[in-house]
Amino acid sequence: MDSKGQASAEFILLFGGIIVVVLLAIYMYNRYIGDLSGQINSKEVNEFKNQLNVLGTYFK
Template identity: 60%
Template sequence: MLDNKGQTSAEFILLIGGIIVVVLLTLMFYRNYITGLSGEIKGEEVSNFNNKLDSLSKYFT
């Protein structure tokens, strides 16, 4: 009976460890995604879009 408790504890620890690894990999991927996205946000297309919105604002104020 003691062996069963030990095996259950070991399996639980392995399960938690696996979940932690998956979470860490997901966070690393998400960080790379956000870093790549920041370069696009600073792009010229966004500036042009903002300028066009500013030119349209005179019609709505």
């Protein structure tokens, strides 16, 4: 019985599992950030931007 080979295989499986979990977390975080960008471009933000443009005409 080669216990060193078994330990190496277990470490490879462990690191592979960790990599999968990290990749899933990155994917979910990326989707979360993408959803936030849709909320940032909402109607209220656009109206605020328009009001700033109107105020900007007074300072030109």
